[in-house]
Amino acid sequence: METVLVLVLFVLVPYTYMFVAASSSNGSTICDQYSRVCGPNGNCDEKKTCVCLDGFTPKSPTDYAYYLNFTQGCVRNTPLNCNTDVFVTYSALKEPSGGYSLSNREDCMGKCKSNCSCVAYMVTVGGGCKFWNGDLFDVRLVKQGGQDLYIRMAASEEQGKKQGRNEGVVVGIVVGGILVISIIIALWYILKKRTASRALENLRIGEIITHHTNVQKEDMGLPLFDLSRIVVATDNFSPNNKLGEGGFGPVYKGILDDGQQIAVKKLSSSSGQGLNEFKTEVKLIAKLQHRNLVxxxxxxIQQEEKLLIYEYMPNKSLDYFIFDEVRKSVLDWSKRFNIITGIAKGLLYLHHDSRLRIIHRDLKTSNIxxxxxxxxxxxxxxxARSFGGDQNKANTNRIVGTL
Structure with missing residues (x-):
């Protein structure tokens, strides 16, 4: 209970003011609550999430895709050329913030095009023109009351899109038949390969893991991955795929040959916990099945390598959000409450409902x-430590954990 209370305080206290504001907004979304949440040239779409306008890409792809940090916004794919630029129409958009207006609506496009600093224009309801210079902010798709917004774009990019659509139709017809045949052959090959691979894993798992971890053969059931497959998946443990590092060793992101994303925890030769921690993870977590446990x-276990392969968590850990002034705004009240109850359900399962009674002993925000x-x-x-069904306490010989 103390552990849950600490995590509740971590998550809930910084959000007290934000919760009050959100409650009074009658179901408003994050796009309504925070100005410029999608950054420059970003668009809050119908799914209430940030995407780049066509012709733009995220300024920081990593923050955009994995960390839900959209504040840096988007930049153009192709620089503008005042003499050859074209205007692309975006329908049903909320009017961006800023801009300046002219009462005469005649030839809005011509006036914007002749002004090289004008990046977008809109024909207003009252019969005038409105223009924008520089980056566009607070762009949103709306179901009612939206207007057409005309955004300046390099001619080469617009032509490339049209050409790409035409070529795509031709290529799709030609390649379609080949893909159907290839898929049938590939499925047959994969099925055959997996059947043989599973038989080999079942044969080796009892011999190799039992030798290294002293786990009894009847406790097996954990798939054994080939080292070469993990090396390919992580690009030979490239620093670009490194997610972090703990007492056990570094953790890398990987993509298996079947497209599945994984997180690979690699035992470091200098690890302070090392093989004992590896044993504990294999013995305990392999038997646990709960939606709130990784x-x-x-x-x-091959050559000198000892690796644990987990499901990949794209949004990293809880501390990455709640201790950052910008990213913590992504956690609205419903998300925070769901996180709190999810942690509590996971702990309840470990302490009372699982096959083994398990005490985690290292529960902290970075491990959520x-x-x-x-x-x-x-x-x-x-x-972690496991206990017998009739035990309610135990002593430890050394200090471990965080709390």
């Missing part, structure tokens, strides 16, 4: 991972 997909839907999952069981 899922262990398998392991790899968030999936693509911001669902919390408790991770890192290297310091």
């Amino acid at each position: 899922k262990l997909l398998g392991c790899c 991972l968030l999936d693509s839907k911001m669902e919390p999952k408790i991770s890192d069981f290297g310091l």
Whole structure:
């Protein structure tokens, strides 16, 4: 209970004011609550999330895709050329903030085009023109009351889009038949390969893992990954794929040959916890099945490497959001409440409902991972302890954990 209370305070206290504001907005979205939440040239679409306008790409792709930080916004794919630029129509948009108006609506496009600093224009309801210079802010799709916005774009990019659409139709017809045949052959090959691979894994898992971890053969059931497959998935453990590092060792993002995203925890030769933590993770978490616990997909013990393969959590950990002044705004009240209850459900399962009674002993915000839907999952069981069904306390010989 103390652990849950600490996590509740971490999550809830910084959000007190924000919750009051959100409650009074009658169901308003994050686009309504925060000015410029999508950054320059960003568009809050019908899914209430930020995307770049056509012709623009995220200024920081990593923050945009993985960390839900949209404040840096988007930049143009192709620089403008005042003499050859064209205007692209965007329908049903809320009027961007800023801008300046002219009462005469005649030839709005011509007036904007002749002014090289004009990046967009709109024909207003009252019969005038409105122009914007520089970046566009607070652009949104709306179901009612939206207007047409004309945004300046390099002619080469617009031509490329038209040409790409025409070529795509031709290529799609030619390639379609080939793909159908290729898919049938590939499915047959993959099915055959997986059947053989699973038989090999079941044969090796009892021999290799039992030898390294002293886990009994009847406790097996954890898939064994080939090292070469993990090396390819992580681009040979490239620094660009490194997600972080803990007492066990570094953690890398990987993509398997079947497209599945994974997180690979690699035992470091200098790890202070090392093989004992590896044993504990294999022995305990492999037996746990709960939506609020991170899922262990398998392991790899080959050559000098000892690896644990987990499901990939695209939104990193809880501390990445709540301790950052910008990113914490992404956690609205409903998300925070869902995170709190999810952690509590995971702990209840560990303490009372699981096959083994388990005490985590290292529960902290960095060990609460968030999936693509911001669902919390408790991770890192290297310091956990299991207890018998009739035990309610135990002593430890050394200080471990964080709390």
